[in-house]
Amino acid sequence: xxxxxxxxxxxxxxxxxxxxxxxxxxxxxxxxxxxxxxxxxxxxxxxxxxxxxxxxxxxxxxxxxxxxxxxxxxxxxxxxxxxxxxxxxxxxxxxxxxxxxxxxxxxxxxxxxxxxxxxxxxxxxxxxxxxxxxxxxxxxxxxxxxxxxxxxxxxxxxxxxxxxxxxxxxxxxxxxxxxxxxxxxxxxxxxxxxxxxxxxxxxxxxxxxxxxxxxxxxxxxxxxxxxxxxxxxxxxxxxxxxxxxxxxxxxxxxxxxxxxxxxxxxxxxxxxxxxxxxxxxxxxxxxxxxxxxxxxxxxxxxxxxxxxxxxxxxxxxxxxxxxxxxxxxxxxxxxxxxxxxxxxxxxxxxxxxxxxxxxxxxxxxxxxxxxxx
Amino acid sequence: xxxxxxxxxxxxxxxxxxxxxxxxxxxxxxxxxxxxxxxxxxxxxxxxxxxxxxxxxxxxxxxxxxxxxxxxxxxxxxxxxxxxxxxxxxxxxxxxxxxxxxxxxxxxxxxxxxxxxxxxxxxxxxxxxxxxxxxxxxxxxxxxxxxxxxxxxxxxxxxxxxxxxxxxxxxxxxxxxxxxxxxxxxxxxxxxxxxxxxxxxxxxxxxxxxxxxxxxxxxxxxxxxxxxxx
Ligand SMILES: Nc1ncnc2c1ncn2[C@@H]1O[C@H](COP(=O)(O)OP(=O)(O)OP(=O)(O)O)[C@@H](O)[C@H]1O
Ligand SMILES: [Mg+2]
Numbered sequence: 001x002x003x004x005x006x007x008x009x010x011x012x013x014x015x016x017x018x019x020x021x022x023x024x025x026x027x028x029x030x031x032x033x034x035x036x037x038x039x040x041x042x043x044x045x046x047x048x049x050x051x052x053x054x055x056x057x058x059x060x061x062x063x064x065x066x067x068x069x070x071x072x073x074x075x076x077x078x079x080x081x082x083x084x085x086x087x088x089x090x091x092x093x094x095x096x097x098x099x100x101x102x103x104x105x106x107x108x109x110x111x112x113x114x115x116x117x118x119x120x121x122x123x124x125x126x127x128x129x130x131x132x133x134x135x136x137x138x139x140x141x142x143x144x145x146x147x148x149x150x151x152x153x154x155x156x157x158x159x160x161x162x163x164x165x166x167x168x169x170x171x172x173x174x175x176x177x178x179x180x181x182x183x184x185x186x187x188x189x190x191x192x193x194x195x196x197x198x199x200x201x202x203x204x205x206x207x208x209x210x211x212x213x214x215x216x217x218x219x220x221x222x223x224x225x226x227x228x229x230x231x232x233x234x235x236x237x238x239x240x241x242x243x244x245x246x247x248x249x250x251x252x253x254x255x256x257x258x259x260x261x262x263x264x265x266x267x268x269x270x271x272x273x274x275x276x277x278x279x280x281x282x283x284x285x286x287x288x289x290x291x292x293x294x295x296x297x298x299x300x301x302x303x304x305x306x307x308x309x310x311x312x313x314x315x316x317x318x319x320x321x322x323x324x325x326x327x328x329x330x331x332x333x334x335x336x337x338x339x340x341x342x343x344x345x346x347x348x349x350x351x352x353x354x355x356x357x358x359x360x361x362x363x364x365x366x367x368x369x370x371x372x373x
Numbered sequence: 374x375x376x377x378x379x380x381x382x383x384x385x386x387x388x389x390x391x392x393x394x395x396x397x398x399x400x401x402x403x404x405x406x407x408x409x410x411x412x413x414x415x416x417x418x419x420x421x422x423x424x425x426x427x428x429x430x431x432x433x434x435x436x437x438x439x440x441x442x443x444x445x446x447x448x449x450x451x452x453x454x455x456x457x458x459x460x461x462x463x464x465x466x467x468x469x470x471x472x473x474x475x476x477x478x479x480x481x482x483x484x485x486x487x488x489x490x491x492x493x494x495x496x497x498x499x500x501x502x503x504x505x506x507x508x509x510x511x512x513x514x515x516x517x518x519x520x521x522x523x524x525x526x527x528x529x530x531x532x533x534x535x536x537x538x539x540x541x542x543x544x545x546x547x548x549x550x551x552x553x554x555x556x557x558x559x560x561x562x563x564x565x566x567x568x569x570x571x572x573x574x575x576x577x578x579x580x581x582x583x584x585x586x587x588x589x590x591x592x593x594x595x596x597x598x599x600x601x602x603x
Contacts, residue, residue, distance in 0.1 A: 003478070004471065004473075004474065004482060007471075007473040007474055007478075008471070008473045010473070011472060011473030012473075281469065282469070282471055282472075284469075285463075285465070285469040285471075286482075287430065287454075288428065288430050288457065288461075288463045289457070289458070289463065289482070289483055289486060289530075289534075290454050290455070290456075290457040290458025290459075290461070290486050290534070291454060291458075291486055292451070292454040293451070293454075295486070370430075370463075370465060370469060371421050371424075371425070371465060371466065371467075371542045372466075372467065
């Protein structure tokens with residue numbers, strides 16, 4: 001059985017190449033599209049997931065980080081007085097206008113944090129010291145977007161909202177979902193750039209004392225008025241949901257991912273079906289020779305699963321190479337192990353299903369099929 | 374003498390999109406060890422249908438199909454592979470060899486179904502090929518064999534399971550006359566030397582001299598039976 005299946009596959013090299021090409025194409029397509037979806041989803045909440053905070057305090061009803069409204073900083077003092085709270089740090093996140101050194105305008109996502117604090121700091125810093133942001137009118141930008149921002153080296157000066165912005169550091173690989181690159185600055189600078197009053201904040205980041213129950217602290221903080229208190233995970237999910245499901249751009253990525261899966265599944269099914277039907281007369285002959293249906297299923301499944309596994313291996317290798325290359329760009333393709341595994345199962349599942357559908361043709365054997373000259 | 378196989382009052386009605394096609398209309402036929410039976414008839418008369426029902430790859434609409442003393446006409450689908458494996462060897466007009474397998478491997482597939490594997494299968498396959506005078510083609514792929522050689526491999530394959538009945542549908546139709554004769558000689562000798570029964574569906578009048586019995590079929594009924602004078 002094993003050798004019949006194997007030899008059937010490798011006998012007609014062209015046929016086999018066509019089958020593999022179909023599966024490889026499908027696996028690459030589905031992996032890249034889903035990887036893009038995951039990459040975008042992660043990017044929307046990058047600055048939340050990397051904040052190091054346990055809880056976020058934002059204006060009531062806020063659906064996403066970029067859409068919060070300002071509230072008074074006295075909330076920070078009240079939060080600080082709540083049992084179980086270790087730190088409270090002020091935060092500003094807003095879209096702003098960046099005027100490049102050459103005068104061109106770009107939208108940016110400005111993230112203001114407390115350089116002396118511990119929460120919500122830029123990560124993957126590759127040049128400069130975060131403490132340098134304590135100076136007035138200083139910013140960190142990401143290398144990925146240096147071109148877009150017209151920045152080539154440290155010390156260059158641009159403008160944000162009419163104020164000077166001197167580049168004092170670079171990060172590497174901090175992405176946003178929108179086309180607006182992230183720009184880190186101090187909370188104080190950000191207040192200036194956005195014209196906020198000195199006692200206004202857009203968000204508060206909270207860490208709890210070691211051993212404290214985050215949920216209990218969250219319940220205690222719920223006493224604060226006119227704000228919502230989310231755990232970082234909840235807030236991250238809310239942010240991702242808003243961008244991926246609530247905006248046209250997100251829906252577009254979602255549809256592309258769904259199409260990637262659908263097209264992939266259809267191509268795999270069609271390819272395997274055609275490859276199996278190609279051998280239908282041989283399966284009919286086997287049946288006439290006294291082979292049981294189980295034996296014939298075995299041969300057909302083995303052919304389909306071998307094609308599926310080889311096609312998957314080659315396709316995933318290509319997709320992973322593409323995903324690795326994408327780390328150098330502003331659009332990351334993420335292929336976590338669970339995705340690779342799920343697609344492996346899906347590929348083999350589709351191969352098995354498509355071949356079994358064609359098996360039906362054999363099990364209700366039409367003698368005409370084997371007796372035709 | 375009990376027949377190896379008997380069909381009694383067999384009918385077969387195909388459903389052609391609602392319209393019934395009466396391919397067989399009550400056929401009685403018994404097959405005895407050692408005989409070569411020729412089934413002659415015009416196109417569409419029901420020859421292939423009858424052969425398929427005899428070989429248990431098609432179910433009769435009504436009637437009995439008695440193989441080895443047991444009526445299998447209404448047997449469950451999953452019991453039939455064992456019946457086919459034990460009793461029948463098929464030879465097809467189009468040979469139906471597995472194109473990816475060598476001549477010897479083609480025979481080994483049939484042996485494998487019988488549970489013969491490995492060295493024993495290889496030895497038996499080579500013997501079967503020698504019996505059809507193709508020992509030197511054991512490792513040739515079907516694509517590299519002539520039509521007559523392919524049909525001889527197919528016969529070797531059909532014999533490998535040592536069936537009591539060989540069913541051949543137009544085995545010489547695709548062959549030139551020399552190869553055709555060789556194949557008929559082979560089938561003839563199988564019957565006389567090994568107490569098998571051989572049923573051959575044919576259009577080819579040159580094959581008549583190989584027969585012990587000639588059954589003419591017309592429009593789904595047996596029209597006449599001629600016993601050959603030995
Ligand atoms: N699967 C099928 N569905 C419907 N009708 C069928 C089917 N197979 C055969 N028939 C019909 O049954 C009749 C007998 O067909 P069969 O193939 O047995 O004839 P045959 O004698 O073998 O013909 P030929 O010499 O052309 O091979 C024909 O009318 C044919 O059209
Ligand atoms: Mg026919």
